[in-house]
Amino acid sequence: MDKPKEECGIFGIYGISEAANYVYLGLNFLQHRGQESCGIVSTEGISLYKQVGVGKISEFLDDEKLNYLKGYRAIGHVRYSTTGSPTLVNAQPITGSTSKGAVAIAHNGNITNANLIRNELIKQGKVFHSTSDSEVVIHLISESPCEDLVEGVKWALSRLEGSFALLIMTKDTLIAARDPMGFRPLSMGKVGDTIGDIGGTIAFSSEDSAFSIIEAKKLREVEPNEMIIVTESGITTDQILPIKPKTNQCVFELIYFAKPSSNLFHTSVYEYRLEIGRKLARAHPVDADYIVPVPDSGMVSAIGYSMESGIPLGLGLIRSHFIGRTFIEPSQKIRDFGVKMKFIPVPELITGKRIILIDDSVVRGTTSKKIVKLIRNYLPTEVHMRVASPPVRFPCFYGIDFSTYEELLANKHHTMNEIAAFIGVETIGYLDTDLLFTENDSASMGDFCAACFDGKYPSPLNQFSKDGFEQEIKQKYFGNRRGS
Ligand code: SF4
The missing domain is CATH 3.40.50.2020 (Rossmann fold)
Known part of the structure; x- marks a missing residue:
């Protein structure tokens, strides 16, 4: 169909048995945001368990795969690729062993300086396993000079340009973040009444109306430039950049992508x-x-x-x-x-x-x-x-x-x-x-942001002007009209 395609939907949950089953339900609701690949990573606090594959979530994840995803924390992803090819290697969540331990990431958005960062890291001898822009986040977390995980994530995210709504999970922590301009949506909800200990359950979703499917209530949106950190000790928040830039949320989410039942950017889509x-x-x-x-x-x-x-x-x-x-x-x-x-x-x-x-x-x-x-x-x-x-x-x-x-x-x-x-x-x-x-x-x-209507791009497009991709990308997007 002649419609723009959303890159991804993400869903995560912290503090509930059979967490992967809840994420499975959430991803089913978010399936309209991407149908080319999908996946879930879970943890019981000892290891990360991962299942990613091609196709829709209900086609890929059968009972056997779901049973493998142990634990009471999980994040998941549905993908339509815009950066990187739509193959299994780019399916998310992606995982990696970093200097802060094993990390899983589910990303919705497009990091516009990813190729610059990737090329720098490759020159330093780092190896990339996919063409996805999301993999640079794992490398940056590992490269961070900060020993603490949260400080390391903050350091990494502060280096990114473009759009990201992220769920980052380790064996004991779940971090939700939105880029400083807030292009892509992300909401936080809860199941039950207690939060902050293992008896309470916190959920995150690209669209809040997915919470109804797991009988969760929306708490609030993750705000632009915000990181929300969930551990067994409770919930804390932090800011990615010390000075937040102007907000530029994607108006096309309201026009077309989101379901009419959702409320995002503090606005009812319906x-x-x-x-x-x-x-x-x-x-x-x-x-x-x-x-x-x-x-x-x-x-x-x-x-x-x-x-x-x-x-x-x-x-x-x-x-x-x-x-x-x-x-x-x-x-x-x-x-x-x-x-x-x-x-x-x-x-x-x-x-x-x-x-x-x-x-x-x-x-x-x-x-x-x-x-x-x-x-x-x-x-x-x-x-x-x-x-x-x-x-x-x-x-x-x-x-x-x-x-x-x-x-x-x-x-x-x-x-x-x-x-x-x-x-x-x-x-x-x-x-x-x-x-x-x-x-x-x-x-x-x-x-x-309304750049697709008025051409006023609110954040730098460094990937498209400073490295070897310049001519290729300009030709792809602008053809002869803006080929110089
Ligand atoms: S409003 Fe901005 S972020 Fe949304 S589709 Fe248009 S250019 Fe992209």
């Missing part, structure tokens, strides 16, 4: 999308018989558009949830059936009707074009499209996999008329960037 739909209706009104959401991602914004405009919501496209990826992989000919197999039109809501199609975002526009073609087979009188985010014009370097610069629809076709003609609709309307947050919203634009 309410945010509902309000975006209302704003879209006010900014780009058009007469129609039905609002038709592109399921599932356009659903909540479509409800908002319908509430604001008074035009009834019609589920004119039904999504089939049972189309496996492997089935559509054998050939391009079969792959072309993908949209038809995934979205089933409801003729009663389309034939002879004027419809407004609502989607959360449009990246390359290829799927939107196929959906409109599919709908046109049922002879609507008009098809309009409204998009609940601004045009995507720039690639992301902070852990989200967009298409290359030259593939982005809004770069290939500059006017709204050109974009509408490409997709095959009468009119198209996007949300303006300045409407992502307005003064009545609980959150403010000043705390968010």
Whole structure:
């Protein structure tokens, strides 16, 4: 599908028997954040036990593998790769023997100076086992001049640029951390009433609504620049950098990635999308018989558009949830059936009707074009499209996999008329960037990254300008337009 892909989801738990089973449940909930590889590392306080593999968590982890994961502490990871190839060697959590003992790491994000650090460490004779940017974290923890684990982790994290939400586990400690700008989300919850001793249970998750699946309650978010350290003695917190930079949370988490049931960056995803739909209706009104959401991602914004405009919501496209990826992989000919197999039109809501199609975002526009073609087979009188985010014009370097610069629809076709003609609709309307947050919203634009819309990258892109990858990366992301 023509959607940006989240790199990862992470889930961890401290202080409960059969901890790996809880992480398994949490990762199942977070599966939408990555399906290429997955894994869990657990400990009973003596050894680290690890199972990582390719595919979805329910496909990879059977009873035998879960039984191997002993202990009352565990961290887990689901991955869609943006840095490093999607092979088993890059599956997480990654583990390593360091000067602070055995360490396991689960990472969501993209460390933009990873190649610089990696090249420096390789020159010093260090050996890397994967191409994942996350492996530099383990090396830095080991290289840290501080003897204490927590100080060593802090030293390591302070050297990183870009985005990271991390779970770092040793035999006796679990550390949760968010990068100083807070690009990626991470929340803390608890099971039961006591915390800080072995009878209490602390959980961490990329999305807080995963806590409901293990009957945990959200305590709070891990804040940008914060480390939360959980040991048998209790919970302590620390700051990665002494002076915290400006917060830049990823607005695309609210627009598309996170589940509507989640609350992240102190914002309800459902309410945010509902309000975006209302704003879209006010900014780009058009007469129609039905609002038709592109399921599932356009659903909540479509409800908002319908509430604001008074035009009834019609589920004119039904999504089939049972189309496996492997089935559509054998050939391009079969792959072309993908949209038809995934979205089933409801003729009663389309034939002879004027419809407004609502989607959360449009990246390359290829799927939107196929959906409109599919709908046109049922002879609507008009098809309009409204998009609940601004045009995507720039690639992301902070852990989200967009298409290359030259593939982005809004770069290939500059006017709204050109974009509408490409997709095959009468009119198209996007949300303006300045409407992502307005003064009545609980959150403010000043705390968010919107670089894929406005090109204002908030953190350095050192990996892409100072080492041998420069030309390759520039060509990959910017093509000829920014090739110099
Ligand atoms: S560039 Fe876009 S997708 Fe990437 S972190 Fe910023 S808002 Fe999120």
